Amino acid sequence: MPKLNYETVRYGDDPQVGASNAKQIFLLEELLRAIALQGYSFTTVTPLTHQRFLLGFDGLAKNTRDIFGWNLPFKATILPPYIFKIMTEADLLFNGGDCFRSKIRISSLGEDLFLHSHFPTNDSHAVFFGPDTYRFARFVRHSLRLFQLQSGFADRSIPIRVLDVGCGSGAGGIAVIRSLPIHQLYELNLNDLNFAALEYARVCANVAGIPVNVLHGDFFNIKNSQFDLIVSNPPYLNDPAARLYRDGGSLLGLELSLRIARHALGLLAPGGRFLLYTGMAITSDDNNPLLSELLPYLANDKFQWTYDEIDPDIFGEELKQSNYQNANRIAAVGLTVMRIT
Template sequence: MTSSLHDPDALFELGQALQHAGYRFVTITPASHRRVNGREGNARAVDLRGVFGWSRPFTEDTVPGEMLALMRRAGVLRERNGHLCATVRASTIGERLYFHSAFPTREDDAVFFGPDTYRYVAALKRSMEAIAPPRRAVDIGTGSGAGAIEVACRFPDCESVGADINGFALSLAAVNARLAGAANVPTLHSDLLKDLDGGFDLVLSNPPYILDPSELRYRHGGGMHGAALSVDIVEAALERLRPGGTLLLYTGVAIIDGRDAFLDTIRPRLDAGCPGWRYEELDPDIFGGQLDCEGYEDVERIAAVWLHATRAS
């Protein structure tokens, strides 16, 4: 199934209406989301957070008429079992609002947003305090556009490209950039950096890192228990970074017998071209339920890691 956005202007206006209404929602893990929605009294939405945050079915009188009309224009409203459902969610990080895919995310072109996004943005903000203002940046696999938008808002003179192979993600990221007031975020189709020209002062990414038997694009990171895509991003970034340019990468790695194969793989390249690079575990144990899945029989934990590497001048 392919997702589509019929009218980006209508979705933008819907986002503005939600912001004006003081809407706030923090998106949690899918497992926690299911638990909360499964509680008594949570089967149907009774307010905007239930509709746009918890992705619960609702009736027409739950949403103001003007919002419902905007949902219809945007193509983000469908009917299921006699109730209405939003096909997008809206999450907030601080004052910014981000549209992404509704729960549950089953489609191959789903735009995922969750706890990883919050950790990614928090680490990005800390690292941006220590780098020179970039002239050109790119967020590989931008998804909702959160990374590219944060860079654009922090460095308004920087062209902050949101790159993705997912057309639906690019549509939502463009709307999210407008909602953030970031006019310097072009959203462009690209497989890694293959379809983009020129060099970059800053490359950032929060890629998929799960070994997914279904190979859904928003989850599957390929071989090495899902780390292969992150390795490819490191390689692509170091080839296209300008001298003195920086790579900021948030990803998840499978730890086996205390060993981080992702770090072992990228270390020689970093040592050769990036003096003083830094690598840290932001969280030693994420998505623990994944350890029960096929392909993780030898994995003891999945760690969220952050790489900050600056190419030699």
């Protein structure tokens, strides 16, 4: 693994984590493996769709999809005893007397399962997974297919150094590894400020059989290191509650994406790529705030880049908020940058 000027968390060694968290990691892995053996799959929807489903459902969960997908209350007897025992030991249950509700949800993306927070995701340090995650993973897969058609990106004798910035559930980094040629060597680093997100991401990577470095802390403290591939799907909404998983700061939520892009460009090795999937509030169709801010950094012989509007209209419900009163829409966009020299 690369030597980073950064805090590398290894469970069981770091005093922040210790034996209790090592046990939690073990229990979460056991749970995810047990659920996988049940043939589980669930596609996570938008909060509005999820809420609409709940309004039309007044009963208890009938299966694991109801429990870990729709996050419905359930009787203990509906789960195999060993799964209920794991959840009890790991403190993953809200106790409602004669029924329970899971503190986590599980979603599927391709062949992998991912842990994330219970519904609704109102907590500041919630771990997000949703339709945006599927768009991000698709953007990663598509970009890597194009890279592999170009010479010089992958050399099977040399590990590709990968960094997923603000990894959340770990879906982006794992999507990268799933998209590499089967014999390609790699070094995957997962970064997040949210310790719970890193815990979930580490579990999902372990269950997927993908070795990782887990980097807890501020991405902007990573210095004197180089990566061949950096991917990021940062928070990009302007959230008055400043929740970590969704607040992108000023410029109607674009500030964090811009900061990540500028710092990531300085960490790319020659021939390295940066993939940014983000959302951008559009106030006028003849104005692109992302490119306007980044062109001074991209317009030189050091970089080649492409830009695409992936989905023209997402999170439309946010436009009702007063802070978006001048925005016409929010678009999902993708920026791909290659360092040439």
